[in-house]
Amino acid sequence: MLNIRNIGKRFGSQTALSGFNLEVRDGEFLSLLGPSGCGKTTLLNIIAGFETADQGEVLWREKRVDQTPARLRPFHMVFQGYALFPHLNVFENVAFALRLQKLKDEEVQKRVRESLELVGLTSFEKRSVETLSGGQQQRVAVARALAPRPDIVLLDEPMSALDRQLRARMQAELRLLQKRLNLTFILVTHDQEEALSVSDRVALLHGGQLEQVGTPEEIYLQPRSSFVASFVGARNTFTASSVRREGANAIVRLPNGQELTGVAGFDLSNSGEVQGFICPEHVRLKPASASVAKNQLKGRVLESLFKGESKEAWVETEAGFPIRLRLEQDQDARAGDNVAVELPSDMTHLFSADTRLTP
Numbered sequence: 001m002l003n004i005r006n007i008g009k010r011f012g013s014q015t016a017l018s019g020f021n022l023e024v025r026d027g028e029f030l031s032l033l034g035p036s037g038c039g040k041t042t043l044l045n046i047i048a049g050f051e052t053a054d055q056g057e058v059l060w061r062e063k064r065v066d067q068t069p070a071r072l073r074p075f076h077m078v079f080q081g082y083a084l085f086p087h088l089n090v091f092e093n094v095a096f097a098l099r100l101q102k103l104k105d106e107e108v109q110k111r112v113r114e115s116l117e118l119v120g121l122t123s124f125e126k127r128s129v130e131t132l133s134g135g136q137q138q139r140v141a142v143a144r145a146l147a148p149r150p151d152i153v154l155l156d157e158p159m160s161a162l163d164r165q166l167r168a169r170m171q172a173e174l175r176l177l178q179k180r181l182n183l184t185f186i187l188v189t190h191d192q193e194e195a196l197s198v199s200d201r202v203a204l205l206h207g208g209q210l211e212q213v214g215t216p217e218e219i220y221l222q223p224r225s226s227f228v229a230s231f232v233g234a235r236n237t238f239t240a241s242s243v244r245r246e247g248a249n250a251i252v253r254l255p256n257g258q259e260l261t262g263v264a265g266f267d268l269s270n271s272g273e274v275q276g277f278i279c280p281e282h283v284r285l286k287p288a289s290a291s292v293a294k295n296q297l298k299g300r301v302l303e304s305l306f307k308g309e310s311k312e313a314w315v316e317t318e319a320g321f322p323i324r325l326r327l328e329q330d331q332d333a334r335a336g337d338n339v340a341v342e343l344p345s346d347m348t349h350l351f352s353a354d355t356r357l358t359p
Contacts, residue, residue, distance in 0.1 A: 001023060001024065001025055001026055001060075001061065001062075002023070002024040002047070002058070002059070002060055002152065002184070002186075003022075003023055003024075003058070003059040003060075003062075004020060004021060004022040004023070004024070004043070004047070004056070004058055005021055005056050005057050005058075005059065006019055006020070006021060006055060006056040006057070007019075007020040007021075007043065007046060007053045007055070007056035007057075007058070008020070008053060008054050008055040008056055009039075009042055009046065009051065009053050009054050009208075010054055015208050016039045016042040016208055017039045017042055017043060017046075017053070017208045017209075018207075018208045018209055019056075019209070020039070020043065020056070020208065020209065020210060021210065022203055022210060022213065024152075024184060024186060025184070025200075025201075026184060027182045027183065027184055028184060028185075028200040028201060029175065029178050029179075029184075029185045029187070029198055029199050029200045029201075030184075030185070030186050030187070030199060030200065030201050030202070030203060031186075031187045031188075031189055031194070031195035031198065031199040031201075031202045031203070032044065032186065032187065032188045032189070032203050032205060033189055033190070033192060033195040033202050033203065033204050033205070033232075034190065034204055034205035034206060034211075034231075035190060035206075035231070036190060038205040038206055038207060038208065039205050039207075039208040039209075040188045040190075040205050041156060041157075041188050043205070044077075044154055044156055044186065044188050046058065046066070047075060047152075047154060047186065048070055048073070048075055048077050048154050049065075049066075049068065049069060049070030049071075049073050049075075050070055050077075052066075053066060060073075060074065060151070060152075071100070074150050074151040074152065075150055075151065075152040075153075075154055076097070076144075076145040076146075076148055076150040076152075076153060076154065077145065077153075077154045077155075077156060078138075078141045078142055078144075078145045078153065078154070078155045078156065078158045079141065079156055079158070080156045080157045080158060080160060080161075081161075082137050082138060082140070082141040082158070083141070084129045084137060084140060084141060084144075085129070086128075086129060086130050088129070089125065089126050089127060089128055089129070090116070090121065090124045090125055090126070090127050090128075090129060090132075090140055091112055091116075091125040091126065093129055093140055093144055094112045094115055094116060094140065094143045094144045094147050095108050095111075095112050095147070096144065097144065097147060097148050098111055098112070098147055098148060101148065111147045111148075111149070112125070112143075112147060113125075114147075115143035115144070115146045115147040116143050118143065118146060118177060118180075118181075119139035119140070119142050119143045119146075119173075119177070120139065121136065121139050121140065121143065124136070124140075134161055134162050134166065135162060135166050135169070135170055138158055138159065138162070138170060141158065142158075142174070142177070146181070150183070151183070151184065152183070152184045152185075152186060153178075153183055153184070153185050153186070154186050154188075155174075155185060155186065155187040155188065156188050157188055157189055157190070158187075159171065159189075159194065160189075160191075167194070171194055171197055171198050174198060175197075175198045187199070192231065192232050192233070195216070196216040196219070196220060196232075197216075199216055200215070201213060201214060201215055201216075202214065202215075202216055202219045204219060204227075204228055204231065204232070206227050206231075211224075211225055211227055211228055212224045212225065212228050219232055220232055220233055220279075221347075223265070223277070223349055224265065225265070225351060226265075226275045226277070226351035226352075229265075229275075229277035229349050229351065230275075230277065233279050234279070234280065234324075235277040235278060235279050235280075236277065236278050236279070236280065236283065236321075236322075236323050236324055237275060237276065237277055237321075238254070238275075238276045238319070238321045239255070239273055239274065239275060239276070239321075240252035240253055240254050240255070240260065240273075240274045240276055240350075241253050241272070241273060241274060242272065242274050242350075242352070243259065245264055246261070248263065248264060249261050249262060249263060249264055249345060250262060250263075250264035250274075250350050252274050252276065252350055254297075254319040254320070255319060255320040255321075256318055256319045256320055258292075258297065258318075258319055260276070260295055260297075260343065260345075260348070261294065261295055261345040261348070262276060262278075262343070262345055262348030262349060262350040263345070263346060263347075263348065263349050263350060264350055265349050265350055265351045272352065273352070274350050274351065274352060275350070275351050275352070276348060276349070276350050277348070277349045277350075277351075278323075278343050278344075278347055278348045278349070279347065280312065280324045280325050280326045281325075281326045282343075282344060282347035282348075283323055283324075283325035283326070283341050283342065283343060284325070284341065284342040284344070285313065285315075285325055285327060285328075285331060285333060285339055285340075285341060285342075286339065286340040286341065286342055287339065287340065288337075288338040288339050288340055289340065292340060293340075293342070294345075295342055295343050295344065295345055295348070296340045296341065296342045296343075297317040297318060297319050297323070297340065297341050297343070298317065298318045298338070298339075298340055299315040299316055299317040299318060299323065299338075299339055299340065299341055300315065300316050300336065300337065300338055300339070301313055301314070301315055301333045301334060301335055301336060301337040301339055302314040302315065302316050302322065302335060303335055304327075304332070304333045304334060304335065310326055310327075311326070311327040311329070311331070312324060312325065312326055312327060313325055313327055313333040315333075315339060315341050317341065323341050323343075325341060
């Protein structure tokens with residue numbers, strides 16, 4: 001297990017990390033997710049030994065490694081730009097770290113071939129890396145990281161330069177490779193879809209602190225702060241004012257005076273403005289009627305969109321805010337239609353404007 005304890009790091013007047021704590025389990029695929037400047041790459045560099053923390057410690061299997069030189073740590077990095085040597089062929093790029101370890105030539109040959117086989121490049125040994133596609137270069141970079149047989153593979157946004165289709169394929173390949181080898185992978189990414197699709201757990205960073213850590217399902221369906229809810233998933237947002245709590249739920253008042261029930265993610269003693277969030281796929285389209293059921297809002301369809309594998313609609317509600325929803329395949333919504341939209345209480349998350357919970 002990798003333990004990151006109370007890590008702090010500043011660059012001049014800027015705080016990159018503050019009191020950061022995280023446990024990474026053996027054999028898991030963990031993604032460090034967050035917007036630019038949140039501290040995720042700084043944290044990865046501290047783990048790798050390329051940056052020194054101002055405070056705190058990094059422990060690997062209960063032994064401190066934060067004072068160990070990077071080359072002696074059992075971690076290897078796959079860089080964003082791959083950092084391949086253009087004057088060396090594929091074989092020598094993968095062999096580079098092994099030769100630094102002064103391994104015997106037959107051991108170098110064995111490990112390089114094993115690593116290239118793992119990434120499907122066994123026939124590329126003599127190829128110049130400059131002749132390879134982006135996906136092939138990424139595979140070489142992964143093979144180079146695997147060849148020294150590290151305990152942890154660190155990946156710094158290695159798929160950011162790939163086109164969408166290739167990126168999706170490489171994500172699947174990385175996930176399968178990690179499970180096959182039962183190695184610990186730590187991936188830095190700003191792409192929420194990537195983090196959710198490849199990870200066993202996701203650690204979401206915000207302003208140099210850990211906002212929430214959990215499985216992709218927990219992060220997506222059970223956000224613990226307004227930042228998590230707003231960053232993960234293309235959610236609908238609205239404002240309201242708090243009224244009262246009912247167990248784990250809260251009842252809030254919308255701008256048009258209508259009340260709505262949702263999951264309470266805040267302390268009601270901090271009364272005032274409330275932020276509400278709900279994913280488009282959880283909103284239900286209902287026929288217009290004179291009476292409105294609980295958690296239903298009257299509205300008018302603004303636009304309907306066909307997106308290939310799904311259909312969506314935008315509805316302007318009488319509560320004063322638009323709602324985007326995903327339609328069932330047999331549903332139609334035309335601009336101008338009067339409708340109602342239902343916001344299920346168990347999928348509507350409510351937070352005070354200043355909510356920040358300890359993960």
